[in-house]
Amino acid sequence: MIFLTKAEVLEIHRLSLERFGGSPGVRDEGAFEAALVAVENRVAYEDADVLACAATYAYHLTMAHAFVDGNKRVGAAAMRVFLRVNDVWIWAKEDDLYELFMAIAAGEMRRDAAEVWLRARQKSTPE
Secondary structure, eight states: OOOOOOOHHHHHHHHHHHHHHHOOSSSSSHHHHHHHHHHHHHHHHHHHHHHHHHHHHHHHHTTTOSSSHHHHHHHEEEEEEEEHHHTTOOOHHHHHHHHHHHHHTTTTOOOHHHHHHHHEEEESSSO
């Protein structure tokens, strides 16, 4: 399994702000690092698969509020990049992804529910 590095997630965040706007900067370095470590911990302690890890990126990067702006966007983009580099594909409309991340941010969807959401949308090829 290929994990995202801190530098890669920072670049994802920078590109997101460049494209969609927002204020740059990391607000809480510790929360950012904890969100990244949560993914590797799931593999080490729970034998998590790629979809479980993708849900972990989505949930923890969104909920950490580590960035000044763009936390939901970085969570969504990191999840998608992580899935792609690990050759796992999901089918979801942009509106569905928006609703997923709004529900996570509002505290209406927990990490395990995000994982179920991803599993229901997994597909075998990038069609």
